[in-house]
Amino acid sequence: MTSLAHQRTEHRCDWKIGDSMTPTLVYGGRTYSPTWMEEEVRRVLAGLHDLDFKEGDTVAAMLRNSPHYVALVLACRQAGLYLASINWHFKALEANHILVDSGARALFIDDDLLPQVREGIPDEIAVVTTSSTSGTKDNAVAPSFANWARWEDFGAGRPSMPPRAGTAHSAIAYTSGTTGKPKGVRRLPAAEDQPASMPQRLQRVSDTVYGTGTAVTAYLCAPIYHSAAMNYVAHFCTLGATLVLEPRFDAEQTLALIEKHRVTHAYLVPTMYQRLLNLDPSVRQRHDLSSLQHVASTGSPCPVPLKQAMIDWLGPVITEAYGSSEAGYTTFIDSATWAHQPGSAGRPLPDARVHILDDEGRPKPNGEIGLIYVRQHAMPDFTYINRPEDRRAIERDGLITLGDMGYINEEGFLYICDRKADMVISGGVNVYPAEIEATLLTMPGVVDCAVFGIPDSEFGEGLAAAVQPRAGFEITPSEVQAFLRDRIANYKVPRVVDMHTTLPREDSGKIFKRLLREPYWRDQTRAI
Template sequence: MTLRTGLVSGDRHLSNEQMDERVRGAAVGLSKLGVEPGATVALLLRNDFAFLEATLAAQRLGAYAVPINWHFKAEEVGYILEDSAAKVLVAHADLLADIAHAVPAEVTVLAVATPQDVLQAYRIAADKGAVPAGVEDWDAWILTHDPALAAAPRSSDSMIYTSGTTGRPKAVRRQPPTPEQAAKVVAMRTMVYGFEPGMRSAMSAPMYHSAPNSYSINAARQNGFLMLLPRFDPEVLLQTIEQEKLTHLFMVPTMFVRLTKLPAEVRARYDVSSMRFIIHAGAPCPPDVKEAMIDWFGPIIHEFYGGTESGPALYCTAEEWLAHRGTVGRVIDETTVQVITDDGRVAKTGETGEIFMRIHYYPDFTYHNQDEKRREIDRDGLITCGDVGYFDADGYLYICDRKRDMVIVGGVNIYPAEIEAALAAMPGVRDCAVFGIPDAEYGEALIALVQPLEAGTVTAEAVRAYLKTRIADYKVPRQIEFRAELPREDSGKIFKRVLREPYWRDAKRAV
């Protein structure tokens, strides 16, 4: 069987040559709209060809693509358009109706007809997907520009807005790389992502997130095969691996959990032997889940650790992880990572503290229009993403939790991620979230919100009994509640802030 190459989304296909031609045409068109080096092009798009076309065209001009979380309300979208000073907004047609009034008058809008696979995945009425009257159609617009007129390509990165615990999202605006920096970044990403020419991949995580964004953009440059899936479905992914003979994937731990929760007969139905390299990041992975994935797919499950600001500063192979269960990796070349204690010391082996890091050839960044926020996370040239962890004697890093998620119960520091990892492995549990709630005596108490596979199959008593065999008694949540669903982003990350808010609303304090 001859395998197709290029980009696929639903029943649509673009060859790599067609994709390159459309990107060059879009770059010519964006240049005519005033997009120049350092300018910004905003994207309000789900996973679709246009996302990659607009991003690659902007980067070709030395401009910044600014992907916007399409779940945002009009006011939030409007804030990002104004804050980023976007010249152009490229948006799916069905999303425009609700946010059009928030688009600044100086922003040129290009509408993308919402494709059928996206309409079906999100149960959107077919008539909502058409480009509205009076708005420029992205596909038709590209064809009006001669790709042969495209200037020599420049280099830039996406400008990703990161959401904090409070306030507005902040944009990570990275300086343009020197040729030497650009070459080293390409080599680093090739190693971490496992890229190789002709690789065959798929992306189901939302590309407005930092790691899926970087992976997809660079995977599209490998002259192989890339399928864009509108959202993650575990069995659909297995079908895609078998049918398209995929070789490479980026995933997040929630995807692993959902894959391993599939019935054994479903998992056995699909041939995944074509897979050669899976990289995961974005959240702590329960060790039992990762072991199950390695048992299933083989020792091809690799991991990196870093944030939007830092880049992937640490990396570990499946073999390294099996020898150092629970690690997120060792420091990559030309990178400094330090664990800093609360009293400002560099931590000793096994001692916990906040993690600071810097890839020395990675172009520096600031938070767009918020330089003071950039200074807040800096320590002697190293930056923190707010995580807490420690190094073992072999130089492998382990993450305890987010610094802001740490719960202090009667003066004892407790890291919910450890409890969540243990609970996620319990039979009958689909997912969980552990956090602190106000307690008059101890300051905070632990609560676990548990999403069972089936209602009524898991009890609070069973949860406590299970956890007591795996973690210290003082770490077992005092309060256990059950939820049919837990609020989460498309990436699978749980909105813990949303879960915490009702419990702290009347407490007159935040911790």
């Protein structure tokens, strides 16, 4: 066993942390100064340099929100590395796919998460663990990996990576499609013919979506492994802001922290809105939230009554943007505009194009529903790692679609109506039924199944599974849920499981999911 902390090389170099990348971090009741962050970033860069990382290489992370995670995000951006984040709910098979597919050469992981993914970590990957109160002891970690180090020892006393010029690389976001196999979205380096002003143009988009200003204090409780939350971190670190970071969302704690730290900017999603509004009115009223200037929401569409209730409570500070890991942000709407266009996802952002096309690629007239095609020219192009055919399949004349359906009204505002694909957005998190179905079909006694989205008052959408047992088999809903819980992240396990003697299928063999969904959505005012 070779501890990474004790590897030595002869490389000598200097690395200067940019002054704009030194946030003040508030976490767990402690304030971490810009100097602390600079030192952490330098040390991580030194450890990566010892591992001979070069610009364009990939690091993986399976971490809960923490100062360590922020330092790793900034270190990767400084060194021009890609960061592939793994949802910390994932199990071994899910994590293994990302580690192998992304080509990650190192994994940073909370030590108490190791047991659930240990079998999925390739032998050749270096492992860096952070300590946790419920974590795995060092003597249990060390023998398991040929290259291993504790976070606090990684890169200690070593020279850092060499300076790198040019645009920073970005996070690799993993997103699925109809196949259920996660696809890695890797942003390509800016092409030589692209304008030098692209970083400034992208900054303008981020300033609009996330907010900007001086003396900014931003609040984040969404998981950094989500691409929007990671971009939020990077944005406010670049501004040198104070970032109040929480490991998870707690409604009353959120209000207390906004009041205590006079938070000016926050990132919240509709599920959080609902939980905040579910608090007793007396609890909500006892907190002074007048410091809030900008609340960003980008995770999923927000129902009109829910958004109106938030604006009535907090004032005209609620904003919404439509975007994706592939395309970036393409539309935006603030509270004042939304009051005149309720339910809209806004107008195109600077440098963005938004078109509504039919299945043959012909433009649809204003007011008619079609596929939403977009392009954000402030961002370089992207590829799906090892999946060029999937990348080509979503493009038409330089625009891309993710299967969302909508229309543009006469005033130029985008309205999202439905999704052509089966993807479910639950609590702002994308869930892909095909992946769950593929796992469920490995359960003994299951001959057929379908997973789809149903209304959920808390998460916007929940998951339901229609299961057809094999003749002679007795299977209960709880057995189905237990089987899935052992193999996939818990949030992917359907809350509703119904048994069917047969499932409705087209002649082509495709399941009529519409027929399964209709009873749940019949009395709803929305279809997404």
